Amino acid sequence: MDKTHDNKAWFLVIPVFVIVAFSAIIPLMTVVNYSLQDIFGPNERYFVGTEWFREVLNDSRLHGALYRQLLFSGLVLLIEVPLGVAIALAMPPRGWTASLCLVLLAIPLLIPWNVIGTIWIIFTRPDIGLLGRTINGLGIPFDHTAAPLDAWVTVMLMEVWHWTPLVALLAYAGLRAIPEAYYQAARIDGASAWAVFKYIQLPKMRGVLTIAILLRFMDSFLIYAEPFVLTGGGPGNSTTFLSIYLVKQAVGQFDLGPAAAFSIIYFLIVLLFSWVFYQVLQRVGTGDK
Amino acid sequence: MARIELRNLAHSYGRNGTYALKPLDLTWEDGGAYALLGPSGCGKTTMLNVISGLLRPSQGQVVIDGRDATGLEPRARNIAQVFQFPVIYDTMTVFDNLAFPLRNRGVAESEVGTRVNEIADMLDLGQDLRRRASGLTADAKQKISLGRGLVRTDVAAVLFDEPLTVINPHMKFLLRRKLKQVHERLGITFIYVTHDQNEALTFADQVVVMHDGSVVQQGSPRDLFERPAHTFVGYFIGSPGMNLLPCRLDGDTALVEGSRIQLAPGVGARAAQRSGPVRLGVRPEFLRLARNGEPSIGAEIAAVEDLGNYSVVTVKLDGHVLRIKVPEGETVEGTTCQVVFPPEHTKIYVDERLVE
Numbered sequence: 001m002d003k004t005h006d007n008k009a010w011f012l013v014i015p016v017f018v019i020v021a022f023s024a025i026i027p028l029m030t031v032v033n034y035s036l037q038d039i040f041g042p043n044e045r046y047f048v049g050t051e052w053f054r055e056v057l058n059d060s061r062l063h064g065a066l067y068r069q070l071l072f073s074g075l076v077l078l079i080e081v082p083l084g085v086a087i088a089l090a091m092p093p094r095g096w097t098a099s100l101c102l103v104l105l106a107i108p109l110l111i112p113w114n115v116i117g118t119i120w121i122i123f124t125r126p127d128i129g130l131l132g133r134t135i136n137g138l139g140i141p142f143d144h145t146a147a148p149l150d151a152w153v154t155v156m157l158m159e160v161w162h163w164t165p166l167v168a169l170l171a172y173a174g175l176r177a178i179p180e181a182y183y184q185a186a187r188i189d190g191a192s193a194w195a196v197f198k199y200i201q202l203p204k205m206r207g208v209l210t211i212a213i214l215l216r217f218m219d220s221f222l223i224y225a226e227p228f229v230l231t232g233g234g235p236g237n238s239t240t241f242l243s244i245y246l247v248k249q250a251v252g253q254f255d256l257g258p259a260a261a262f263s264i265i266y267f268l269i270v271l272l273f274s275w276v277f278y279q280v281l282q283r284v285g286t287g288d289k
Numbered sequence: 290m291a292r293i294e295l296r297n298l299a300h301s302y303g304r305n306g307t308y309a310l311k312p313l314d315l316t317w318e319d320g321g322a323y324a325l326l327g328p329s330g331c332g333k334t335t336m337l338n339v340i341s342g343l344l345r346p347s348q349g350q351v352v353i354d355g356r357d358a359t360g361l362e363p364r365a366r367n368i369a370q371v372f373q374f375p376v377i378y379d380t381m382t383v384f385d386n387l388a389f390p391l392r393n394r395g396v397a398e399s400e401v402g403t404r405v406n407e408i409a410d411m412l413d414l415g416q417d418l419r420r421r422a423s424g425l426t427a428d429a430k431q432k433i434s435l436g437r438g439l440v441r442t443d444v445a446a447v448l449f450d451e452p453l454t455v456i457n458p459h460m461k462f463l464l465r466r467k468l469k470q471v472h473e474r475l476g477i478t479f480i481y482v483t484h485d486q487n488e489a490l491t492f493a494d495q496v497v498v499m500h501d502g503s504v505v506q507q508g509s510p511r512d513l514f515e516r517p518a519h520t521f522v523g524y525f526i527g528s529p530g531m532n533l534l535p536c537r538l539d540g541d542t543a544l545v546e547g548s549r550i551q552l553a554p555g556v557g558a559r560a561a562q563r564s565g566p567v568r569l570g571v572r573p574e575f576l577r578l579a580r581n582g583e584p585s586i587g588a589e590i591a592a593v594e595d596l597g598n599y600s601v602v603t604v605k606l607d608g609h610v611l612r613i614k615v616p617e618g619e620t621v622e623g624t625t626c627q628v629v630f631p632p633e634h635t636k637i638y639v640d641e642r643l644v645e
Contacts, residue, residue, distance in 0.1 A: 184343050185376040189437055190364035190393040199378045199389075 028267075034260035052261035062262065064237060065245040066269075069221060072155075072241060076220040079160055081213060084167025085205070088175055089197070091168075102172075105165040117229025120158040144231060148238035151231050155239055158226055163219065167212045174208035175201060210281040214274055221270055242266055291353055291367060291445030291478055293317040293340060298349030300335055309335045311502040312349065317446070317480060322472050324493035325482045328525070332502040333482045337448045340480070341370045353445075364393075369438025370448040374455060375430035379423040383414055386422045387436045394441070408440045411471060428460040432467070439475070446478035453488065465492060486526050498522050514572070515634070520641045523570050529601060529612045532576070533638070536569040543569045543637065546607035548586045550630045556637050556644055565640025573601065573614040575634035579627035586628050593621050604628065 035052055039045045056062060087105075092098045111119070126132040126143050135142040144154040182200045191199070224243035227233070233240035233248070240248075246266065250259035293316070300310040310332045317323055317340075325333050338344035340351060342363040350359045358366055378386050387405045396404075409415045412432045417425065422433055431452055438447050449468075453461045469492065472479050483489050489496050490510040497507045498521070505519035506512075517523035523531030536543040536550075541557040543550045550569065560567065579585035588604040588611065602613045602621050606628070613628065615621060637644045 179374060179376075181372040181374055181376050184338075184363075184370070185372060185434070185437075187343060187363045188341060188368075188370050189390040191389070192393070195393065199380060203378075203380045 031260045031263050034256050035264055038257055048257065052257040053265070056258050056261045056265060059258075061237065062242075062245065065240050065242050068238075068240065069242045072159075072223070073217055073220045075156060076159055076163070076216055077213060079156070080164045080167050080216055081209065083160070084164050084212065085171045085209070087164065087168040088171035089201070091172055093176070102169070105168055108162050108165050111162075113225035114229050116158065116162055117226040120154060120226070120230050124154050146235055148235055151235060151239050155227050155230060158230065159220065159223070162226065163216060167216060170208040170212045171205055174205035178204045206281070206284070210278065213281065214277055217277060218270060218274060221273070291317075292319045292355075293446060293478070294350075294352040295336075295340075296350040296352060298339065298346050298351065300332075300339060300344065300346045300348075303347075308502050310339070310346070313504050315497070315504055315507070317478055319445075319478060320476045321478055322469075322492060322494045323478070323480045324489035324496045325480060325499060326484070326486060326489040326496055326526075327499035328484055331499045333484075333499055334450055336499070337370065337450055337480065337482055340446075341368050341448055342366050343370075367441070367443040367445045368448060369435075369441065369444050369446070370450065371431065371434045371438060371452045373451045375427055375434050377422040377425075377430050377433050379421075381422055382418065383409070383420055383422050383425070383433060384418040386433050387414075387418075387440050390437050390441055404440050404442065408436045411439075411474070412436050412467065426460075428456045428464050431456060431464065435468075435471075439471070444477065446480065449479065449481045451483055452481075453483075468492065486528075490526075498525065500525070516643065517570065517636070518643045520568060520570060520638050523572075523636075523638075527572055527574070529573055529614075531570045531572050532611050534569045534606070534609045534611070536567055536637075538567060538637070543635070545569060545609065548607060550586065550635060551584065551632050552635055552637060553632045560637050560639050560644040563639040563642075563644070568638045568641075570636045570638055571630060571634060573612045575631055576611070576613040577629040577631070578602075578613065578615060578619070578621065579629050583627075583629055586630065587625060588628050589625055590621065590623065602626075 036047060036049065037045045038048045038051075091101045108116070121129075123129045124132040124142075124144055126136050132142060132144075141147075142150050144151040178200065182204075183196065186196050186200060222243055223241055224247070227239050227241060228244055228247075231239045233244045246259060246262055249255050249262065295313060295315045297312055297314060298310065299308055299312040301308045325336065327333050335344065339346045342351075342358070342361055342365075346359065350357055352358065353366065353368075363370075378389060381389070384405055387408060388401045391401045391404060405418070406415070409418055412435065414429065414432055414436065417429065422430065425433070434452075435447070438444055453464060456464055465488065468479070468481075479492075481489070481492050483492075490513075494509065495507060496510055496513055498505050498513065498519075500519070500521040506517065506522045508516075508518075513522055513526050517526065517531060520531070520533055523533065534545050536545045538544070538557050538560055539549075541552045541554055543552055586606060588606040590602060591605050591610070592603040594601045594603075598617050600615045600617075600619075600621065602615050604611050604613060604626060611628070
């Protein structure tokens, strides 16, 4: 049997190539283009090679933003994943109470991101905010516009309030997919609640938790709108995360070259961490090395 | 050792007052190989879960060795259960899976090792002990489920809930034989739930047939075949099932429309003591085509199916369909035939229940 050489099928794939090119590749290559040139105007540009990359990598303010970002994303994962799993475990398995819990959990996810920042500004204001006034009323001075620690606490609270429901929903879906027979077998085997969690629930949730961890890492690493609205990166630079710093540089100072170089590095960092997380989570608990 | 008695037991899942399990009394003798047979939704699994303690019955008692166990948690009973889909702990090795029930009960690690090795050898899992359980085939996983039950030294009964559903046909045969061997070797009570009559009849010494939440008959495979106590047992067991024809009684003769069929002596009198619709039941295997002028009933031949080592002849007797199993080599020709109803195998059912 001879293979028929007919390459017409390639024409059918063209729309996909066009869409991917215009949605991903061309914008990304534009950034690469900017990162290698010094641009003063439409007809005034100079090729500078890797100069912007060297400048960006030696920028101490960028280092500061990167460390803050890593600390922030680390805390997000450490708090939101266990908390989300705990909420999912505590939720009723079925019935109208389960539906109610799902709706309540979904509410923070439905609010526009900059609105979330505004809600938390008002909520934590020391003079009129319910939370801010209550804490100050208890004799603990609290002001996220003045104290870096207070700003961090507020941003973390807001982030946990906003995104833990996503982890909880994913974990809940994973839990509901476990067949009843596993719980029955565990009862007959005399397993404790902790053993049921460790040997049945957690392994069965691995797939959804992998997704949850990747999503929460990527989203928190790219966070912009909520802290920008809430603190504007301050007080000082204490809550200036990578995105906020990038926008300050690109829009505020119009340093398009360094900002483009920074964007590429930023993108590669996210890609690298996501890949590492994925690889680790695929192997954990399966015995593969 | 376990003798399990169900006393006046019933269970309702609490929806519109219907019983999944209607009030019943039943005893499972120690060391028996039982099959619990019935169609889907007849209450088999409910009964199993009540015995193992996963479900607390709405009424009645579960008595194990004379001790009321109705309120005991599953872990406190010496009963193991194997489920339809293999349950294994994915992250553990085969060894750890088998050791799990013992470790949960605080058994010393040295004894755990001995027990696990012993059971693994019995189930031919010895070479896989260090492997992760998640990578094994369905039949090996089902053996692990069984092993987790057997590994406990106190275990006195194992309940199987359609354990071969997901096993491929060839392995089904091997696994069933393995179960049989394990039963003979350990002498503990096995209760095997299935809706497959072949599985039930080959596995069990005693078969309990359930229908619509009630036990309709308990007996040996031979009893179920020769003396079905209920019309349901008659047509559910056997292939094809029992022929059932509405009839009237005249002494020890049954009248099916215009045909007179002779019954065993005394049946008519005993049937007369009960009320309800009367039906005549006879298995296709016991019907014969008449040779040289025995007393017989005329019928029309509607179809003949040759199934290799026997044929199933479908005939019409005064409008009622009747199936007859005819041995290989006997030829069936023409459009009419004469059918012989052996009196000792021609049963009468009043209100669906056998007249003994």
